[in-house]
Amino acid sequence: MGNLLEHVGIEKERVHFSWISSAEATKFVDVVKKITEKVRALGPNKKLKKQYN
Amino acid sequence: MHTYTEKIQNLAKDVLKQGKAEMVIGFKQGTIPMAANPFVAKNENDADNLIWSSTCGLNLANYLPGIKKCEGKIGIIAKGCDSRNIVTHIVENKIDREKLYIIGLPCTGMVDKKQIALLFDDEITQFSEEGNTLIVKSETKEEKINKQEYLRSNCKTCTHRNPVIYDELVSDLVEEQIIEDQFADVKKIEAMSSEEKWDFFDKLTEDCIRCYACRNACPLCYCPTCFVDESGPQWVGKGQNTDDIKTFHYLRAYHCAGRCTDCGACEEACPMDIKVRNFTRKLNKDSLELFNWEAGLDISQRPPLDTYQPDDPDDFIM
Ligand code: SF4
Ligand code: SF4
DSSP states (O other): OHHHHHHTTOOGGGOOBOOOOTTOHHHHHHHHHHHHHHHHHHOSOOTTOOOOO | OOHHHHHHHHHHHHHHHTTSOSEEEEEEEOSSTTOEEEEEEOSHHHHTTEEOOTTOOSOGGGGSTTOOOOSSOEEEEEOHHHHHHHHHHHHTTSSOGGGEEEEEOOOOOOBOHHHHHTTOSSOEEEEEEETTEEEEEESSOEEEEEGGGGBOHHHHTOSOOSOSSOSEESSSOOOOOOOSOTTHHHHHHHTSOHHHHHHHHHHHHTTOOOOOHHHHHOTTOOOSSOGGGOOTTOOSOOSSOHHHHHHHHHHHHHTTTTTOOOOOHHHHHOTTOOOTHHHHHHHHHHHHHHHOOOTTSOTTSOOGGGOOOTTSOOTTBO
16 A cells, blocks of 8 residues: 555655554554654645645 | 467357357457457357457456356456456456356467557558568558567566466467566656656646546456446546546556556557556556565465465554
């Protein structure tokens, strides 16, 4: 899934996959923090954003 | 006439006469040169219309799921890639092996019709072949060209020209090609930056008119309602918005993951000459590299997307 997205030009750091159980609250927080950091570093996404005008 | 044509006609007649199958799916000559139309021969007279040539580039496995009424077996002419899509149908429980009578056809490659048409300013009026030489005529000129130079791009890198499953063969098996680098084209895209990749696929799909011929020609696309045609929910916009066009292409490709045989029918059918295999070939490369999998080689093997192995690659999971 991620590989083809990367292949068509979506930055690798923008899409993340994880496996978190409903009992793993701290893991969830950690992963979300990490992802937010990575995506923030990339700046806003301009791709696949539909323009309505 | 192609040397296979007579053999196919005789085999099909024999199959129909002896009741080995109720019908034989093959090709007949289309209304213009270089057009080969899928055709179902139901009796010996019909079988006289069957032909073979290097223009039979569509994938006949595509027509199997549509055949609803057939008491006996369905006969089908299958070149290498068609046979792999037949295997995929069997593996996906679309059809029983026992329901089929497969006439295997060792293939020497199909030609790129659009590339040949570019040699002419006017319309092509005649096409014939003698072994490796293609003789193409228009009102104003005649070209004798080497078939090897005009092969479709998927046929150039094909390593499964011989059918992988059959009940009978049209001729002796042919020698398989040895391809040094199967995925040079994919690697070229992989080496690009994200921006370059984005622009490459923008350019690739800019002429797409969303006729869905690529989807319709593909044996893998047999869902009763395709996601692009659904309206509740509407997964993807229906207009010519570039993001919608690309979304269609991404999702079409994902649905082919681990299933695509690189048969080239999608590109063959595209009226806008869009090289849609650029999407599926990345998935084919990943299937091979990550799961050592090529689609449709063996009816006893389950595809990677419906099996779990403890050692499946999982380094993408955070
Ligand atoms: S066949 Fe070509 S033009 Fe039609 S939807 Fe597919 S890529 Fe687009
Ligand atoms: S996606 Fe194209 S190359 Fe792959 S199986 Fe379908 S028609 Fe053939």
